[in-house]
Amino acid sequence: QVQVVESGGGLVKPGRSLRLSCAASGFTFSDYYMTWIRQAPGKGLEWISSISGKSTYTKYADSVKGRFTISRDNAKKSMFLQMNSLRAEDTAVYYCARVRGLAILDYWGQGTLVTVSS
Amino acid sequence: DIQMTQSPSSLSASVGDRVTITCQASQDITIYLNWYQQKPGKAPKLLIYDASNLEAGVPSRFGGSGSGTDFTFTISSLQPEDIATYYCQQYDDLPYTFGQGTKLELK
Numbered sequence: 001q002v003q004v005v006e007s008g009g010g011l012v013k014p015g016r017s018l019r020l021s022c023a024a025s026g027f028t029f030s031d032y033y034m035t036w037i038r039q040a041p042g043k044g045l046e047w048i049s050s051i052s053g054k055s056t057y058t059k060y061a062d063s064v065k066g067r068f069t070i071s072r073d074n075a076k077k078s079m080f081l082q083m084n085s086l087r088a089e090d091t092a093v094y095y096c097a098r099v100r101g102l103a104i105l106d107y108w109g110q111g112t113l114v115t116v117s118s
Numbered sequence: 119d120i121q122m123t124q125s126p127s128s129l130s131a132s133v134g135d136r137v138t139i140t141c142q143a144s145q146d147i148t149i150y151l152n153w154y155q156q157k158p159g160k161a162p163k164l165l166i167y168d169a170s171n172l173e174a175g176v177p178s179r180f181g182g183s184g185s186g187t188d189f190t191f192t193i194s195s196l197q198p199e200d201i202a203t204y205y206c207q208q209y210d211d212l213p214y215t216f217g218q219g220t221k222l223e224l225k
Contacts, residue, residue, distance in 0.1 A: 044219050047213055
């Protein structure tokens with residue numbers, strides 16, 4: 001069955017970096033766009049980045065542009081989010097999700113918590 | 119950015135009630151709207167896509183309608199397991215944006 005699992009979250013100081021991973025299984029990974037969504041504690045959902053199946057297309061929210069980089073390794077069925085220059089406002093649960101069609105987020109991981117604090 | 123305004127922000131209803139949530143887009147998004155359910159401590163789950171299509175495996179008591187700027191999400195007969203927060207999401211244009219959520223509670 002389709003599954004996506006995030007990892008790599010943790011406590012990090014402001015200005016430092018962190019790399020999140022998303023491992024996929026149960027589907028032909030390279031056929032699908034993938035995306036990262038985050039949710040600050042007690043808040044709503046925020047789309048932050050998407051990547052096409054062959055990595056030719058990447059998009060970012062303004063809030064992370066220039067600091068975060070999305071990538072994927074289709075051979076390893078994995079997607080990544082390199083987060084640099086982290087700020088307190090980046091504190092959130094980060095979800096990866098499979099994208100069906102344009103932007104129908106049909107399978108989500110359980111999320112990984114990133115806490116940015118000194 | 120396209121703003122998505124959900125109402126109400128919270129709702130209290132009884133088992134068996136018909137529940138309606140609305141989502142208004144700041145510009146025409148045709149039918150590019152999805153609805154998600156999120157239970158506490160869990161990931162969101164897709165319920166409705168393209169404004170009115172029920173995702174496979176989702177109970178038929180859930181439904182959606184609308185186009186353009188005004189959309190409605192309905193639970194025809196509320197069940198205890200439906201207690202959650204519900205979000206709309208537009209994908210007519212980047213950045214994809216979500217409504218602020220509607221927290222549904224049992225009366």
